[in-house]
Amino acid sequence: MSEASARTRRRSLHVAKPFWSATPGITAPSVPRPSGTAWDIVIIGTGISGALMAEALTRRKRRVLILDRRPPVRGSSLASTAMIQHEIDIPLHRLAEKITMEKAVRAWLRSVRAVRDLQDLVARHGIPCDMQPQSALYLCGSEMGHRAMRREYETRRKAGIACDYLDHKVLRERFGMERTGAILSDASASANPARLTAGLLRLAVQRGAEIVSPCEITDVAEPGEGVALATSAGKILTAGQVVFCTGYEFLPQMESRSHRITSTWALASRAGVARPEWLDHMLVWEAADPYLYFRTAPGGRIIAGGEDSSAPEAYQDPVRMHVNAERIRDKLQALCGLNIGRPAYVWAAPFGNTTDGLPIIDRVPGFRRSHAVMGFGGNGITFSMIAAQITAARIAGRADPDADLFAYR
């Protein structure tokens, strides 16, 4: 294995304690070394992508080994605000301009299905993670005024995605917000992302998967019929196939020109904040740059985030973290009179994005048995669900009809 490819992009995955780190049931059993050698598939990463992948593969009776250089569920899934949206960061009519209408509609419809599939999966296995169906309110902002929002609404309706358009008068009367318009839709959800991830990992372990931590993978090769993985401890692990679910860190072989790392900020208020009744069933976000988004967590805590910056290391700046938390808090007050006081938790993290807002779910370029899932934006959890479905089908030798949407680019 080459020295150049032995470098991995390592960064801290969040700064300060995300709110979910204070909630119970957020880990899964791990061992320091693998107990066997005959693994069908190695998954790298114990975040939501690795957990959903492990569930999908163990359901198909595969022998699965899961590796992480951190303890289970300590990557960016712990920092997620977990608005599980069917809405993709790039509006449907704008995505159509980038990749054609036919493909954009498929991507959006697949997202709608993935949110439903994730809710069904959680219900089927009784995973305790506060999963709740939610409506979503997408507000006009600096990036889309009411004409563009109306166009977006009409494009979605034509594609068969249920939604309503609210003009400024209805928005003010029903939600007390001053914006020129908004799209209101169902088909989204929210959850505690750490409990969701841990619950899925525990399910995979019950089915025979093993989690090894800490174990850092520094390189991959495909000698003969399988894969060989080099660890930072100087060992080589072998398996039939490997899936890299490494979030915002990746081996050089996985790099893509369309993918970039940015910074984002989030906060959680104290419990029991005075709030309008509708907010307990709603994810709110705006078509603005930087944007604001928020929702309620059980106990009446407001979870909010935004202020995204294209600077990949900006999230590490402690001063900026507090300035941005104040901005988010002030925007909440200005938009809907929500006074959350001093946030109880404030955190910052890197974030990944692609130029078309769609993730990469594909074989690693130049490899046959090494798979990558990466490039998750604001609805990363929905994309992790799609990634598990597409990758599990690919490993089983079946083609997923939407796989082309998420190819390396």
Ligand SMILES: Cc1cc2nc3c(=O)[nH]c(=O)nc-3n(C[C@H](O)[C@H](O)[C@H](O)COP(=O)(O)OP(=O)(O)OC[C@H]3O[C@@H](n4cnc5c(N)ncnc54)[C@H](O)[C@@H]3O)c2cc1C
């Ligand atoms: C602040 C914030 C808010 C967000 N809000 C939302 C939201 O509201 N809705 C939504 O859907 N998405 C949201 N996202 C995005 C979503 O959280 C991510 O897409 C998702 O958590 C990524 O999960 P993952 O499993 O791919 O990565 P991670 O959770 O980061 O897991 C990757 C794991 O791989 C391990 N790893 C990496 N490299 C190696 C290696 N070489 N060897 C061994 N282990 C390795 C890491 O230690 C890590 O544990 C948000 C993200 C952030 C940061």
